[in-house]
Amino acid sequence: MNRYIYNISLFASLTLILLTGHLGVSAQKLPNIQQTNLRAPANIKTDGRATEWDNQFQAYNRATNIFYTLSNDDNNLYLTVQAVDEDIIRKIISGRVSLTINKSGKKSDLDAIVISYPIFDSKNKPVINLKDKPKIVPGSEISLHKADSFMYVNNKQMTDRAKMIKVMGIKTLDTLISVYNEDGIKAAALFDNKMSYTVEMAVSLKLLDLSVNDAAKFSYNLRLNGVAMDDVPGINITRAPNGTILSIDIHKDQMLPNGQGMTVPTDFWGEYTLAKK
Secondary structure, eight states, rough: EEEEEEOGGGGGGGGHOOOOOOOSSOOTTOOOOOSOBOEEEEEEOSSSGGGGTOOOSSSEEEETEEEEEEEEEEEHHHHHHOOSSHHHHHHHHHEEEEEEETSSTTHHHHHHHEEEEEEOOOTSSOOOOOTTOOOOOTTTTHHHHHHHHHHHHHHHHHHHOEEEEEESSSSOSSSETTTOOSSSEEEEEEEETTTOOOEEEEEEHHHHHHTTTTTOOOEEEEEOOOOOOSSSSSSEEEEEEEEEEEEEEEEEEGGGGOOOSSSSEEEEEEEOOOOOO
């Protein structure tokens, strides 16, 4: 085992270790940013499944390596995000997806609303097995059964532990609300049997102070928050009681080969106008 103890003065250089990687998935022939507004299907559900869209998305963003679709009906704004790259899935689970809505259309809007999910207790985070996912063999019911079972085990962790949504910028709501809230915000995240990871959010247009009768364009931001260094596999950090870093212990054999800069936040901006019937 290769083991190195780094002085805390070298802490900043650790990010460089994680900046190599690969995309690992075909982006198909999709735009980088969604180009049009879209009415949500009548059967849309915020359940962590992209079945309403038949797993077809409006864009594939190369800055964040996620597929996504933004849509609306007369009552809600809907976001569906899907990740298929293992490193990006880990980044989302550890750091969450944040959707920012700037009604003014300005990126610097001080009244922006931010919805983030999934939120886990730091002492009760899921341990998701992505390396051993079964392969589905066409025509093999046994392989399909194994894949479904594997999906179920991992999804149970998600549903048992992802119980909170983080909300910023809505004065009438607390910073953390339950996924079972009746305040007009819903969120869910699940794996399918190929272990693609889908995160969905629904936000009441009333909470956003938006209406389909107003054709004003607004700005949105999608952000994959960086993973805390303490959560990166192969990096063990010793801290003093006050949180000061005393040493960093790196086990190269435990580190992910394609970290894709997991500690570095990635994001992008787009514009959207609510779609009428």
